[in-house]
Amino acid sequence: MSNAPRTPRPVDHLVLPTADLDVARARLEQLGFVVAPLGKHPFGTENVCVFFGDDSFLELLAVGQRETCEAEARNGNVFVARDQAYRFRNGNEGFSALVMGTQDAGADHDAFVQAGISAGSKLSFSRPFRTPDGREDVAGFRLAFAADLRAPDAFFFTCERVNTPKVDRTALQIHENTAVALREVVLSEVNPTDFQYPLQEVINQRDVNAHSFGMDLRSANANVTVLTPQGLRSFFGVEASETERGLRLQAFVLAVRDLVAVESLLSKNNIPFDKRGSRLIVHKAPGQGAAIAFEAS
Known part of the structure; x- marks a missing residue:
């Protein structure tokens, strides 16, 4: 690793595969999120997104045109191929990718190749973007992919926003649950520090805080935390295998303006949740x- 100073990348978005976008939309709305209109990729997948005021977002991803996806995967589309591999191993619901923001996906790809963690060819594409009131623009992206062969159920990429839609997203960022920002992304692994090096490269962060339950790396806008199964159970009440190796994306933490309002909303909608310390946790x-x-901002 170079000893030159580094500027950590921000978390851009999280990729959450789902079987049915209508089911995902209904669930997210029950949780108090405003969900953006359907988006379609040119390679067969489609999504709905939840946007936050810190410029991060959640991407709920589904297979729209299966034959197109399969053809794209065969032709080297890493995004689609990794989505298909994740669904084959884990089913159609889950958390497959952590995406970092970048100003230069081409340079990131070269860096990932040099570091030995490139997951394949770069990808450039564009798609229409529509707001709830019907205004439209075109969003363009360049992606550079990274992965570790020891962790087949998690992958990473940087996302360069080539053309940011010239539309006002304010209405998409005002959520009933008062969520304003992504605060933490949580992974699990039996021995977290075995994956210190690839995560340092993906986040572009040299500093690592190792502790008895795992390790933390600070991105430009959120913590990326890798916990042991014991740590994951203690902090989030989520179970993970004590023997299966490899990084797995498990959870994320959102900052909210009013935690009492979140508790009231979840209770009103009959959504079970756990109270752990200063957090309210809703399980899969x-x-x-x-x-x-959810935790107070």
């Missing part, structure tokens, strides 16, 4: 492939 359900923790 159809349409929600990861545990979500």
Whole structure:
């Protein structure tokens, strides 16, 4: 690793595979999120997204055109191929990718190749973007992929926003649950520090805080935490295998303006939750492939 100073990348978004976007939308709305209109990729997948005021977002991803996806995967589309591999191994609901923001996906790809963690060819594409009131623009992206062969159920990429849609997203960022920002992304692994090096490269962060339950790395806008199964159980009430190796994306933490309002909303909608310290944790359900923790901003 170079000893030159590094500027950590921000978390751009999280990829959460789902079987049915209608089910995912209904679940997210029950949790108090505003969900953006359907988006379609040119390679067969489609999504709905939840946007936050810190410029991060959740991407709920489904297979729209299976034959197109399969053809794209055969032709080297890493995004689609990794989504298909994840679904084959884990089913159609889950948390498959951590995506970091970047200003230069091409340079990231070269860095990932040099570091020995490239997951394949870069990907450039664009798709229409539509707000709830019908205004449209085109969003463009360049992606650079990273992965570790020891962790087949998690992958990473950087996302360069080539053309940011010239539409006002304010209405998409005002959620009934008062969520304002992504605060933490949580992974699990039996021995977290075995994956210190690839995560340092993906996040572009040299400093690591190792502790008895795992390790933390600070991105530009959120913590990336890898916990042992014991740590995951203690902090989030989520079970993970004590013997299976490899990184797995498990949960994320959102900052909210009013935690009391979140508790009231969840109770009103009959959504079970756990109180752990200063957090309210909602566990996985159809349409929600990861545990979500809410904490006061």
